[in-house]
Amino acid sequence: GAGVSQTPSNKVTEKGKYVELRCDPISGHTALYWYRQSLGQGPEFLIYFQGTGAADDSGLPNDRFFAVRPEGSVSTLKIQRTERGDSAVYLCASSFGGARGKEQFFGPGTRLTVL
């Protein structure tokens, strides 16, 4: 079976532009997570979906960041008015069900560079 996929693998944009990052979770996984990993750091939580709804968006840094999952499968992370500080690898993960302690399976990430 296919793992978590993310597109694009790399995205270079200019400061102030809008970007969308896509995540396709493992089929049947109802939980989906977005993380951000800066160079030399561990991943930092952004948002968690259970089905179509955002169950926890406490990690989104500000209102320029928004994520959707309209049909409970594919998710899109949207960043408005990008800033150089947004440059990082954006990781998506999925897990089966919403029970606590489930392992999360990660995608390869999207490397975002804001010039």
Add this chain to the structure above:
Amino acid sequence: AQKVTQAQTEISVVEKEDVTLDCVYETRDTTYYLFWYKQPPSGELVFLIRRNSFDEQNEISGRYSWNFQKSTSSFNFTITASQVVDSAVYFCALSATQTQGAQKLVFGQGTRLTINP
């Protein structure tokens, strides 16, 4: 608040040596889960192990072993007879929210392990 500390930023050993990666965590929750992930040069995080707070038994899987000690809030990872393919960044993570269904992972900063031939 939850916190994970991996004090070893980088470790370099010669192949076939044993190596231990340290992980110390902080949480006020009584129920929590601990994880180890491997991030090879390709970049994709690979799940290695999960442990819940009620199970303090150590675990061995091939050359890998994990030592969980609640008394010292530690969950250390040992690789026996290391191999070049073990070279990667290793992350320890904690999931400690009591909220139903919410289980974000809090990661440490990672330990970069280099195994030299």
